Amino acid sequence: MLELRWFGSARVARDQTQMRFDTRKATALLAYVSVAEAPVRRDALCELLWPALDRAHARAALRRTLSVAAAGVPELAVEGDGIALADRGVRCDVREFRVLLASDDAADWRRAADLATGEFLGGFALRDAPAFEQWQAGVGATLRDDLSLVLGMLATDAVRSGRPADALGYARRRVEVDPLAEPAYVDLIRILAAQGDRSGAFAAYRALTEVLDTELGITPLAGTTALLDAIRVGEPGARARAAAAPEGALGAAAASESSASRGSRGSRADEDAVDAALAAVENRLAAVDDTTRQVVEALAVLDRAADSELVRVVAGRTADETDAALAAAERAGLVAPGSGGGETPYRVSHRLVGVASRAALPLTRERLLNARAAETLARLAEPGAATAERIGQHFAASGRDADAAVWFVSAAEAYGRAGDHAAAVEALRSAQTTGRNTVAVHVALATALVRTGRVTEAMTALGRAADLAGDDPAVLGAARDAVTFAEVSGDREAVIALRSHYADLLHSAGRDAEAREQQQRWAAEFAALEGDLRGA
Known part of the structure; x- marks a missing residue:
């Protein structure tokens, strides 16, 4: 069994015996190829690892490095212009972490958190390859964000399961992993307050205030301050928004829309009304079963009317489960029939249903649903310009920027053929944003x-x-x-x-x-x- 460990110090081992290479770029090549989700082109590796060499010399250097790496790692497959790593007989901690993160099982989340034992490629550097170092930093930041989210989910699961010590441990680790993430401090403050440790909650808030002021020059969000005020007056269970969706922010946005439609400025009463409506939506979502909630989440991610087959694929349920869940969601007032021909499409019944559903989604789950949506829409025989752009948006939201860029370019070409050059500009800007x-x-x-x-x-x-x-x-x-x-x-x-x-x-x-x-x-x-x- 070949083991590739990229969390913490880089380690390549076969049958628990560590392997060493005579060039650091062999390790870098293995890391890049094993983390990639598709075969990597030779020219891409040349640009990444040997930017100072011309194409011929870079290719020669790549051939030598591939020879060194493949001698110890025959699982490295070179087919034509593509280079990839076999799945069979290989364990890569980053790959495994991503799979576990997409699970709905808390036991898998714990395994994912156990795998992430340090920074991605901690202490590893290639000073003559700045593009590799940028890639390394980008992957490290994404993995750090994912670990922060899974620790938050584990803390919530531990609270619901009556395991306060575990909840506190996960919350503290999340703050250590992501010290600039206000939601991490919010979780810690809530858990400390719920366990009666008010002084600990105040200390966590002071630490948050200090790090935000020192590193970012900002103050905590209103929702965090409201939470602390509730704790200060002895109401640790008072309802307050998480920092990811702070109290008043959603209400203010909705109130602005409502007020604009009436031609007047928003008032506090408007905001309170929208907050109350959002709370009602959240209660309805909490009251339905898991399958129904997953179907509503799929519609929220799709963000427009969709037929039951598309909803089924995105939600990952059977046809019977999807039909029953749509009926249940309609009875609960969470979805409504949409407009359009053919099979009756469905949509979320109100914008706030989409807002609440997406806000409750873990990042990994949201990425998974967007990837399913993109892949399903991409299988259409001839997607038009608008659909191609929509596919690009779903791929971008799933974290697959390279795929997103391809579809944004395709959308721009279709818009250009139709004479809609303004839309083509926006699609091409999106392609650039996703790295094209x-x-x-x-x-x-x-x-x-x-x-x-x-x-x-x-x-x-x-x-x-x-x-x-x-x-x-x-x-x-x-x-x-x-x-x-x-x-x-x-x-x-x-x-x-x-x-x-x-x-x-x-x-x-x-x-x-x-x-x-x-x-x-x-x-x-x-x-x-x-x-x-x-x-x-």
Whole structure:
């Protein structure tokens, strides 16, 4: 059995005997490939581990490192351009942690917490590979967030199960793991107060106040202060919002919407009414069985009307369970029939049902539901632009940024074909947010921006494309097309700006003669135009 331990100090072992490699990059390669959710391309590894080398030398270095790693780890599979790690005969603590985290069983949560014994790749560094260090820091932050959430779920489970000592232990560990997370302190304060340790609760609040002020320059949220006030006056069981959804924040947002519809400013009475409505929704959710609640959560994540089959797949239940749960949720006033043709779709009955359902979801469960939604919608024969963008949003919410970026680009292409260039811009911005900062995306963004009249932003996008690709014909072609489009549209200021920018790109690409030729032609056109205007 091959064991890969990435929590704490990196450790690779076979049959409990530790293995060592003569290069740290072999360990880095194993860590990256084993944590990845899909085969990794050779060029991606070259850019990650040997950024200072040209492609040929980087590939040669990769071949040597693969040879070193594969000699001790034959489970490392190299197929064509993809590199992956086999599942059979391999135990990777990060992979196992993710699987356990997605479970609904508290015993699995405990196993996940036991696996996370330290920082991801603690003490490991590659000083000549900054992209690897950025990846390492990003994965470490995500795992730390996930551990914080699972410790919060374990603390809640221990409270409900009547295990106060366990609850306190989980809450304290969560604060240690995530010292800047206010929800972690809120859990600790509540548990200490419930156990009668008011001085401990006050000390936890002081620690929170100090760390927020020192590290972030902010004060605790209103809900946290309200919780402490309730404890101070002897009401440790008083209802107060968790920091993740602080008291008043949701109410204020809902009250603003309500007041806007009436054309007036919100009042405290509005906020109290929405808080009361939210409390009623939470009570209804607590009163239904687990299957019904899971079906409502699926609809909340989908965030629009959906037929029972889509709800079934996202919720992970059988058809009979889904139908029965939808009927029960409808009786409870949590869902309602939606509008649309074909099979009767369903939707949450009110925005607050969606808010309450999503707020109660652990992050890992929310990611799982979004992944199911994205994968199911992606199986549609020909998803249109809006559906492609929706798929991208679900993939992004599931933490699968690479998949999200692919769908955002697909949506942008479809929007462009339909002439909706403003929507294409937004889809391409989303693609960039999820890591797709390629030359092609910058060029496509510039093209869409020109067509919406946003010339300055278009030039910025072209400039970034040029920084990435230099004299790539696609960049220069897009710049030339932008000039042509502006000329046809008759926007004189845009023409002048885009021509100048195109000339700058030509100069940057070393095509000085072509740049001078274009500038001379444009100058002649401008002079002729000026002469015509004077003659008129």
